[in-house]
Amino acid sequence: MKWLLRLIVLAALTLGPLIAHAVQPAEMLSDPKLEARARAISTGLRCLVCQNESIDESNATLAHDIRVLVRERLLAGDSDEQIRNFLVSRYGNFILLKPPFEPGTYLLWLTPLILLLAGGGAIYLNTRRKPPPAPANLTSTEATKLAQIVGHTDDH
Known part of the structure; x- marks a missing residue:
């Protein structure tokens, strides 16, 4: 029984973000075709407050205002491209999740x-870097000094 509960929780955590939208029922248009167009447009528009999610997913007030604006322009008869162009002229290419x-x-x-x-x-x-050159062999004088130093440190 615990495995079933774990499976349900895992499914909810995995699939939850896919169905999460901030669009409120009051914002939705009664015409399903217009609402589908509004959703298609709003999923390609960046929330200017959150900056890493679409206005369709954002709960920010500005995202809500832009969603309402998109729906108002659809009701006024604007094409999808006219709506995008209007928003770009107002907010710049930054509003597009995929700028041109x-x-x-x-x-x-x-x-x-x-x-x-x-x-x-x-x-x-x-x-491709060349290996460092091999160290040169010690001269007999250096070897003698080294032996004295090493021998000297062994006495302490």
Whole structure:
């Protein structure tokens, strides 16, 4: 019986985040097609407060306001692209979870590749490094001094 309880808890912890949404019933549109479009749009928009989740998942007040705005614009007859363009003009490309590949976002998109290449180059150069030269043999004078020092420390 304990295994069943553990299985249920594991399933809830694993699947819970997949079905968690911050969208409140009062926000939802009565038309299922429009609501599906609103959800599709809002899952691609970044919460400007949380910054690491979509407005569809965020409980922030600003995320709620943007979700409502998306639904209002859908009811006004705007296309999905018009809504995204409106939000980008208002908040910038940062509102998009996947910003476009354009001059203003090249660094954002290319930084992982640059870091990967730099790391690979550093590993390559490190493995190609010449081994340090072997230490030179001691001269007879140095060997005698060393023997005296070692012999001298043994007396103490």
